[in-house]
Amino acid sequence: MLPLAYLAVRSFERGGGVVWDVLARTRTAELALRSLSLAVAVTAACLVLGVLSAWLVVRSDLPGRRVFGVLLVLPLAVPSYVAGFTWISVAPDLTGFAGAFVVLTLVSYPYVLLPVAAALRTADPAVEEVARSLGRTGRQVFFSVTLRQIRPAALAGGLLVALYVLSDFGAVSLMRYEAFTLGIYTSYRATFDRTPAAVLGLVLVVLAIALTVGERRARGVVAHRGRRQPLTVSLGRARMPALAGAVSLILLTLGVPVVSLVWWLVEGTSTFSVTDVLATTGNTVAVSAFGALLTLLLALPVGILAARHQGRLVRGVELAGFAGHALPGITVGLALVFFGIRFAPALYQTMPMLAFAYAVLFLPLAVGAVRTGVAHAPPVLEEVSRSLGHGRFTTGLRVTVPLAAPGILAGTALVFLTCAKELPATLLLRPTGMDTLATELWTRTEVAAYAAAAPYAAVLLVVAAIPAVLLDRFLGGER
Amino acid sequence: MSGLTVKRLVAGYGGDPVLREVDFEVPEGGLLAVLGPSGCGKTTLLRVLAGFHPVSSGEVWLGGKQLTAEVPPEQRGIGIVPQEGALFPHLTVAGNVGFGLRRGDRAARVEELLELVGLAGFGARMPGELSGGQAQRVALARALAPRPGVVLLDEPFSALDAGLREELRADVRATLKAAGATALLVTHDQEEALGIADHVVVLRDGAVAQFARPQTIYASPADLGVALFVGEAVTFAGVARSGLVSTPLGELRTSGDGPGTVLLRPEQLIIGAAGVPSAVDDVLFHGHDATVLLRLADGTQVRSRVQGKISVRAGDSVSVSVDGPALFFGDTP
Numbered sequence: 001m002l003p004l005a006y007l008a009v010r011s012f013e014r015g016g017g018v019v020w021d022v023l024a025r026t027r028t029a030e031l032a033l034r035s036l037s038l039a040v041a042v043t044a045a046c047l048v049l050g051v052l053s054a055w056l057v058v059r060s061d062l063p064g065r066r067v068f069g070v071l072l073v074l075p076l077a078v079p080s081y082v083a084g085f086t087w088i089s090v091a092p093d094l095t096g097f098a099g100a101f102v103v104l105t106l107v108s109y110p111y112v113l114l115p116v117a118a119a120l121r122t123a124d125p126a127v128e129e130v131a132r133s134l135g136r137t138g139r140q141v142f143f144s145v146t147l148r149q150i151r152p153a154a155l156a157g158g159l160l161v162a163l164y165v166l167s168d169f170g171a172v173s174l175m176r177y178e179a180f181t182l183g184i185y186t187s188y189r190a191t192f193d194r195t196p197a198a199v200l201g202l203v204l205v206v207l208a209i210a211l212t213v214g215e216r217r218a219r220g221v222v223a224h225r226g227r228r229q230p231l232t233v234s235l236g237r238a239r240m241p242a243l244a245g246a247v248s249l250i251l252l253t254l255g256v257p258v259v260s261l262v263w264w265l266v267e268g269t270s271t272f273s274v275t276d277v278l279a280t281t282g283n284t285v286a287v288s289a290f291g292a293l294l295t296l297l298l299a300l301p302v303g304i305l306a307a308r309h310q311g312r313l314v315r316g317v318e319l320a321g322f323a324g325h326a327l328p329g330i331t332v333g334l335a336l337v338f339f340g341i342r343f344a345p346a347l348y349q350t351m352p353m354l355a356f357a358y359a360v361l362f363l364p365l366a367v368g369a370v371r372t373g374v375a376h377a378p379p380v381l382e383e384v385s386r387s388l389g390h391g392r393f394t395t396g397l398r399v400t401v402p403l404a405a406p407g408i409l410a411g412t413a414l415v416f417l418t419c420a421k422e423l424p425a426t427l428l429l430r431p432t433g434m435d436t437l438a439t440e441l442w443t444r445t446e447v448a449a450y451a452a453a454a455p456y457a458a459v460l461l462v463v464a465a466i467p468a469v470l471l472d473r474f475l476g477g478e479r
Numbered sequence: 480m481s482g483l484t485v486k487r488l489v490a491g492y493g494g495d496p497v498l499r500e501v502d503f504e505v506p507e508g509g510l511l512a513v514l515g516p517s518g519c520g521k522t523t524l525l526r527v528l529a530g531f532h533p534v535s536s537g538e539v540w541l542g543g544k545q546l547t548a549e550v551p552p553e554q555r556g557i558g559i560v561p562q563e564g565a566l567f568p569h570l571t572v573a574g575n576v577g578f579g580l581r582r583g584d585r586a587a588r589v590e591e592l593l594e595l596v597g598l599a600g601f602g603a604r605m606p607g608e609l610s611g612g613q614a615q616r617v618a619l620a621r622a623l624a625p626r627p628g629v630v631l632l633d634e635p636f637s638a639l640d641a642g643l644r645e646e647l648r649a650d651v652r653a654t655l656k657a658a659g660a661t662a663l664l665v666t667h668d669q670e671e672a673l674g675i676a677d678h679v680v681v682l683r684d685g686a687v688a689q690f691a692r693p694q695t696i697y698a699s700p701a702d703l704g705v706a707l708f709v710g711e712a713v714t715f716a717g718v719a720r721s722g723l724v725s726t727p728l729g730e731l732r733t734s735g736d737g738p739g740t741v742l743l744r745p746e747q748l749i750i751g752a753a754g755v756p757s758a759v760d761d762v763l764f765h766g767h768d769a770t771v772l773l774r775l776a777d778g779t780q781v782r783s784r785v786q787g788k789i790s791v792r793a794g795d796s797v798s799v800s801v802d803g804p805a806l807f808f809g810d811t812p
Contacts, residue, residue, distance in 0.1 A: 380565045386552035387529055387559045388579025389625055398578075402569050 007198055007335040023199065027183070032203065035180040038100055038172075039165040045105045046161045050112025051154055053249065055146075056242055057113075058120040060235050068246050069117070075253035076110035077464040079421045081170025081442055082457045083107045086260035088174055089450040099175035106253045107171075108164050112157035119153035120146075138233065162211050166204065167328030169424035170438075174445055180204050181330045181424065188334060188428070198338065201331040208328065257461065264454035277455045284436040284463075287351055287426075288419035291358030295366045296412045298359055303370025303408075308379065332360050333425030340429075349431050357425045362415045369411015370404075377403035413466075420463050437463070482507045483528075483629045483661060488537035490527045496535060497523045499685045505629065505661055505678070507542075510652065512676035512693075513665040516708070520685040521665040525631045528663070530555050541628045558622030558630040563638045564614040566606035572617050573602035579625040592620040596654055612643050619651060623658050630655070632664040636671060648675050669709045673697060681705050703808040706742050713743040713781045719807050727775045729755055732804040739809035745770060747802045748783035750791060754800030757781075759791050773799055 056062045057069045075083075083103045087094055094102065127149070131141045172179040178186075180200065188197040235242055336357050340348035347353045377400045385395040423438045430439060437456045444453035488501040497520045505511040515521050526532035528539060530552035539546045546555055558579075566575050576592055577585045593599050596616040606614060615635055622630050635651065636644040652675050655662045666672050672679050673693040681688040681696065689701035700706035707714075717724040719735045726741050728748070733741065750771060760772040760780060771783045771791060783799060791797055 376568075378565070380561045381567055383529065383531055383552065384559060384561060384565055384567075384621070385578065386531075387555070387557055387627075388621070389553045389556075390579070391551070391553050399567060403567075 007201055007331070007338060023203070028200065028203070031178065031180045031183040031200070032207070034097075034178060035166055035204075035207070038097065038104070038177070038179060039162045041101055042104045042108065042165045043158050043162045045101070046109040046112050047154060047158050049105070049109040049249070050157055051116055051147075051150065053109070053246065054113045054116035054120055054150075056246060058117050059146075059233050060242065061232055062235065062239070062242055062246065068250070071250050071254065072113060072246070073110045074465065075107050076114075077461075077466075078107050078253070078257060079170060079423070079438070079460060079464055080104060080107050080164075080168050081174055081423055081438070081445070082460050082464070083257055084171040084174035085441060085445045085450070085453055085457050086257040088445070089264060089453075090256065090260045095175050096177050100172050100177040100179070103171045103175065104165050104168060108161045111160040111164065112154060115153035115157045116150050119150040123149040159211060163208055166208055166211070167330070169328070169330050170442065173442070180207075181328060184330050184334065185424070185427075188337075194338070197334055201328075201334045204328050204331055257457075261454055261458050261461065264451050265458060267451055277459065280435050280437055280440050280456065281459055283434050284420050284438070287354055287430075287434075287436060288358075288416050290351055291355040291362070291419040292366075292412050292416035294355045295359040295362050295415050296370075296408070299363055299366035299370050299411075300408075302363075303367045304374050306367065307371045307374035327361060328424070329361055329422055330424040330428070332357055333428035336360070336425070337428055349429060351431060354426065354429045354431070357429050358415075358419045358422065361422065361425060362418055365418065366411055366415050369414065370408050373404040373407025373411065374400075376407055417463055417466055421460065482509070482542070483663065484538075484540040485528075486538040486540070488524075488527065488539065489535040490523055490532060490537075491535060497685050498527065500537070501682070501685070501687055503678075503680045503687060503690050505663055507661055508656075508659050509677050510655055510662045510664065510675065511678050511680060512672035513663065513680045513682055514669055514672035514709070515665075515667065515682035517667055519682045521667075521682060522633065523685075524682070525559070525633055525663075525665055528629075529557050529559050529631060556625075556628040558625070558627035560615070560618045560622050560630065560632040560635050562634050563611070564606075564618035566609075566614055566617055566621070568606050570606075571602060572598070572604045572606070572609070575606065575617055576602075576620045576624055578621060588624055592624050595623075595657060596620045597650065611639050612647050615639070615647060616650070616654075619654060623654075623660055627660070629661040629663060632662060634666055635664065637666070637668075644671075651675070673709065681708065683708075700806070703740055703742065706806060706808070711745050711782065711784075713745060713748065715741045715779075717741045717807075719809075724805065724807060726805075727755070727777050727779055728781070728799065728801050731801055733807040734804070735807035735809050737809050739807055742806040742808065743801060745782040745784035746786075747805075748773070748781060749800050749802050750783055750785060750797050751800060752798060754798040757797060757799050759793050759795045759797060761793050762789060762791065764789065773797070775799075 053068075053072050057065050057072065062068065080103060083106060084099070087099065087103055123146070128141050128145050131145045132138070136144065167181065168179075169181040169185065173182045173185070181204070184197050184200045184204070187200060188194060336353060337348070340353050344353070381399050381403070382395050385399045386392075390398065420436070421438060423442055426436055427439055427442065430436065435443075437460050441453050441456040441460060444450075444456070482505055484504040485501055488498055489496050491497045501520075501524065503511065513521050513524060523532060527534055528546075530546070530550065533548055541556065566572075567578065570578065572593070573586075573589050577589045580588055589602065590599070593601060596619055598613060598616055598620070601609075601613070601617075606617070609617065619630075619632075619635075632651075636647055639647060648671060664672075664675065673696065676693060678691065679693050679696050680690045681701075683704060688705050689696055691699075696705065696709055700709060706712060715726045715728075716738075717726055717740070718738045719733055719741075721736075722732060722734065723730050724733045724741050725731075728743075731741065731743075750773075755775065757773040757775045760774050763770040763772070768784055768786045769789045771785055771789075773781050773783055775781060781799075785791075
């Protein structure tokens with residue numbers, strides 16, 4: 001929170017007049033309008049794609065729906081700038097709004113698919129059966145009952161998409177769509193007067209928070225849990241079109257990146273040096289490991305508290321989880337730049353500073369993981385162990401740690417991989433001369449050196465695919 | 480092993496105490512049930528005894544040793560069987576049972592206990608592969624393994640089906656007796672408490688309403704509240720005078736004097752040739768017995784518990800008489 005508060009201080013340092021000037025510029029309104037219209041369009045598209053695909057995977061008799069269940073979630077793992085790179089390198093004309101829209105929709109619809117699929121799995125099938133027995137047709141039941149059951153999940157997913165789009169830097173910068181984040185970056189790079197950048201960063205945070213609050217209001221009551229397997233609906237004649245739709249979605253989301261990457265890799269073998277890629281990968285691993293460890297250290301006490309104590313703190317942590325998604329990397333990066341220059345010049349553009357930025361960005365993710373992990377070791381088990389003659393220490397060693405560790409480790413791994421993919425904060429805060437996979441890819445794509453960028457994109461794609469597989473296994477375990 | 484004594488125990492969470500001057504004792508090898516509705520302080524009592532919750536005042540003695548606040552849970556020699564078992568999910572059944580044992584004779588003792596709870600050969604299974612009843616047996620074996628001074632069971636049967644519950648109740652009693660263990664079981668189910676224990680403490684609003692044998696609790700409840708809590712009842716308002724009280728069922732023998740409540744158990748209402756006339760409203764068949772809902776001349780409805788073959792049907796006119804004396808609880812002025 002501290003860096004953000006400082007961002008606010010920095011914005012108003014030169015008086016409210018300057019802030020007002022920046023806000024009143026037509027450019028600011030333009031940027032906001034561009035970001036918001038992109039967010040609305042992408043969210044709408046994702047809601048349709050996400051709900052349809054979730055329904056197909058969970059409730060229909062689509063052939064091979066288990067495989068589709070995994071493949072349709074995978075795009076979540078593709079960083080938007082990697083997707084942006086692969087699209088722009090095969091279709092250089094696809095830029096601006098259309099390009100950003102296509103890329104962001106294709107990488108973020110799983111944010112809707114995942115919660116909706118989970119809601120469909122846990123919704124009580126008896127409710128639908130009752131509706132049928134009261135004379136509604138299958139189609140009517142879908143609109144009057146099923147959609148209502150999944151509404152909270154769909155809205156939550158939609159919120160994540162909207163926040164993702166608002167804070168996305170990679171795709172919009174590669175697609176040269178002047179959205180808010182890109183505006184901030186340009187303004188920061190272009191002039192020595194950094195107040196406008198700070199003000200714009202704040203506006204972005206306000207937009208994100210407003211979205212979060214609005215979604216909480218609109219969400220409504222969460223559906224009850226059913227104990228039975230969800231009902232399966234026969235697709236009938238719609239089976240083949242549905243299958244074709246699912247296949248083409250996967251071709252667009254996964255096929256394009258992979259094919260494009262392979263093509264550039266084969267095409268441009270001579271233009272990159274393996275040592276460079278390895279050195280960059282090393283950098284990425286080092287800084288991400290540092291960031292993940294720091295995040296874990298900060299998350300442990302909060303997560304344990306949240307898991308063991310009910311009430312206000314837990315709600316706070318849940319809200320912070322959303323706030324975490326709402327904090328754009330560019331704003332956190334910017335806040336730390338200002339904060340670093342002023343208070344810790346020795347740390348500015350060093351690894352610890354970057355690691356700290358990661359910690360600020362991904363703390364909610366790590367807290368969630370710690371909380372889930374610790375929840376696997378409920379206090380009653382510790383009490384049983386104590387009553388069997390083991391002290392606090394032995395109990396921790398023999399009961400709490402073995403039960404909580406897998407979840408916490410998986411969470412840390414997730415943070416590590418998320419750090420490795422992070423672009424905007426890394427761009428702003430990385431030590432001079434140190435490149436990570438993400439920044440190399442971005443720099444090279446900026447100058448249209450697609451062949452040179454391809455190997456970095458390939459490594460990133462592999463790094464990124466790992467948490468998606470993890471995520472699916474975790475969700476699978478809860479079924 | 481030896482008995483557990485609780486003297487004037489007070490405990491709470493700040494504000495009004497949850498346990499107020501609780502007194503009882505469990506003799507060595509005895510089985511005590513603590514019976515009370517939810518929120519009466521049962522769970523707090525268990526947590527205090529096990530050392531997970533501080534005592535405000537009062538004493539807990541186990542086997543001639545006082546368990547003060549300085550004695551941590553691991554040194555109390557008190558085993559616990561939590562609700563739904565709470566087996567360690569990462570350990571096998573044998574690992575669970577052996578958790579509180581030293582390495583030396585662990586394997587032999589684990590075998591012995593699994594045999595005792597009827598699960599010999601289950602040692603290699605994981606908790607996830609057990610049924611609810613089996614998990615409870617393992618949890619009991621785990622608690623008994625280190626030969627604790629007393630075992631605390633927290634609503635051990637509440638998550639089970641009715642049939643299984645009865646079977647497991649008998650098994651648990653047999654197991655505890657076979658192990659010579661002193662045990663304390665808390666429950667909100669009066670049938671369970673009366674059926675399993677040697678002695679029963681009825682806990683109400685954190686205070687002991689009655690501490691007696693099950694038969695005594697049922698036949699001579701300390702007050703109307705206990706009487707209504709431990710079983711079905713038929714009640715009338717009435718005025719007792721020289722051992723008699725007048726009710727819609729006629730003059731009944733009773734004790735006490737003055738205005739108050741007359742209480743009969745449904746099994747005391749006998750349908751037969753003699754007695755006051757009444758109409759059968761409905762018959763609720765339970766299998767082993769049945770409840771007959773009777774409408775008396777003045778319009779009040781009473782319940783009669785009938786064993787064996789049921790010969791009446793709704794709409795019949797019957798006569799009903801009362802077997803044995805009625806309980807009488809004078810109004811508190």
